[in-house]
Amino acid sequence: MTVREIKDYLEADLLYGEDLLDSEVHTACGSDMMSDVLAFVKNQAVLLTGLMNPQAIRTAEMMDMTCIVFVRGKEPNETVIDLAREKGICVLKTRHPMFAACGILYSHGLRGGHEQ
Amino acid sequence: MTLNFVVPGDDFTRAGEASGAVKQKMKQLGFPSDVIRKVSIALYEGEINMVIHAGGGQVDVEISQDAIDLVLTDHGPGIADIEQAMQDGFSTAPDHVRDLGFGAGMGLPNMKKYSDEFHLESEVGVGTTVRMRIYNH
Ligand SMILES: Nc1ncnc2c1ncn2[C@@H]1O[C@H](COP(=O)(O)OP(=O)(O)OP(=O)(O)O)[C@@H](O)[C@H]1O
Ligand SMILES: [Mg+2]
Numbered sequence: 001m002t003v004r005e006i007k008d009y010l011e012a013d014l015l016y017g018e019d020l021l022d023s024e025v026h027t028a029c030g031s032d033m034m035s036d037v038l039a040f041v042k043n044q045a046v047l048l049t050g051l052m053n054p055q056a057i058r059t060a061e062m063m064d065m066t067c068i069v070f071v072r073g074k075e076p077n078e079t080v081i082d083l084a085r086e087k088g089i090c091v092l093k094t095r096h097p098m099f100a101a102c103g104i105l106y107s108h109g110l111r112g113g114h115e116q
Numbered sequence: 117m118t119l120n121f122v123v124p125g126d127d128f129t130r131a132g133e134a135s136g137a138v139k140q141k142m143k144q145l146g147f148p149s150d151v152i153r154k155v156s157i158a159l160y161e162g163e164i165n166m167v168i169h170a171g172g173g174q175v176d177v178e179i180s181q182d183a184i185d186l187v188l189t190d191h192g193p194g195i196a197d198i199e200q201a202m203q204d205g206f207s208t209a210p211d212h213v214r215d216l217g218f219g220a221g222m223g224l225p226n227m228k229k230y231s232d233e234f235h236l237e238s239e240v241g242v243g244t245t246v247r248m249r250i251y252n253h
Contacts, residue, residue: 035220038157051217055164058132059217062139062156064149079129087136 001025001110003067003090006046009104010094012069016081017090023066027113030071030102034059044113048101052076057083057091066090071098117141117179123163125172128216134175135159142179147252154230154250155184161223162188162246168213169193170244184250186231191243198236202228 004021007014014021028046031037037047037059045066049056052074060068068084070076073095084091094101119141121134139156159175166173170192178185195201202224209219228234231248238244 032217033214033220034217035222038161039220039222039226049217053216054129055132055217058136058160062132062135062153062160064153 001105001108003046003092005108006067006069006105006110007092009108010069010092010096010101012092012094015070015076015091015093016084017067017088020066020088020090023090025066026111028102028105028110029112030098032098037063042113046105046110048098048105050074050098052080054080054083056080057087057089060089061087067092069094069101071096071101119177119179121175121177123166123172123175125167125170128167131163131167132160134163134177138177138179138184142184145179151184151250151252155186158227158230158248158250159186159188161227162186162248164218165223166190166192168209168216168218173243182252183232184252186246186248186250188246188248189243190245194240194242194244195236195238196240198238202236 003023025045027044029041029044030048032049032051034055047060047065048069048071050071067090069092124130135156142152170190173190176187200206204225205221207219207221213219232251233249235247
């Protein structure tokens with residue numbers, strides 16, 4: 001799946017990362033707890049989260065993720081977007097809540113990455 | 117190569133600047149991505165700990181071809197029971213920290229997991245020093 005497809009499936013807005021839309025991603029994770037992402041996530045390329053602070057971007061950075069999706073329609077502030085730009089991480093925003101957003105992507109074939 | 121950073125204790129949004137900078141440097145130097153990942157995560161967890169538990173601190177990084185040494189020093193409250201602090205899920209983080217996405221009690225175990233050598237020294241009322249070494253393979 002490409003980031004562009006994620007954007008389409010989630011009817012998401014692109015907040016940063018036009019040039020990353022064609023990146024291929026195979027796995028994702030969803031969490032509001034960055035502690036858990038840092039401890040349990042392996043090679044997932046997409047992070048879905050309701051956490052709207054710069055540490056969500058930094059966590060994605062440390063985990064070498066391609067894209068972060070903010071769920072529940074909340075708007076991250078400029079600091080968050082600026083940091084994503086600096087780190088080269090694509091940022092999407094969807095109105096869907098976490099469970100639905102994950103379900104939509106799963107139903108289109110995106111996986112958690114723990115199944116293999 | 118030596119890199120030094122001050123981790124400000126009053127600005128949560130800046131926690132991670134040191135790990136971001138070290139990551140960037142290691143990329144430039146051509147280290148393998150899995151080694152970079154280990155260093156980034158271990159250092160990032162340490163930075164977050166210094167900000168949320170110790171009011172900030174200092175990070176000293178020594179990058180050589182064979183290994184990366186990370187030393188995190190703070191003058192916070194210290195850790196009374198290190199064995200307990202090292203357990204998965206043990207956390208004294210208050211609720212407002214959990215609202216920031218941290219405080220699952222996974223940081224120290226994760227730092228140990230991602231480093232090849234891990235030493236934690238702490239004295240109550242004096243501060244905490246974490247030393248980690250990650251080998252380049
Ligand atoms: N630098 C420090 N100074 C004082 N206490 C610390 C320090 N680092 C860790 N601790 C203590 O050890 C506990 C466990 O730390 P650990 O990093 O494993 O979990 P956490 O920081 O509470 O949550 P998480 O890391 O999952 O966000 C902390 O809750 C805190 O009580
Ligand atoms: Mg921690």
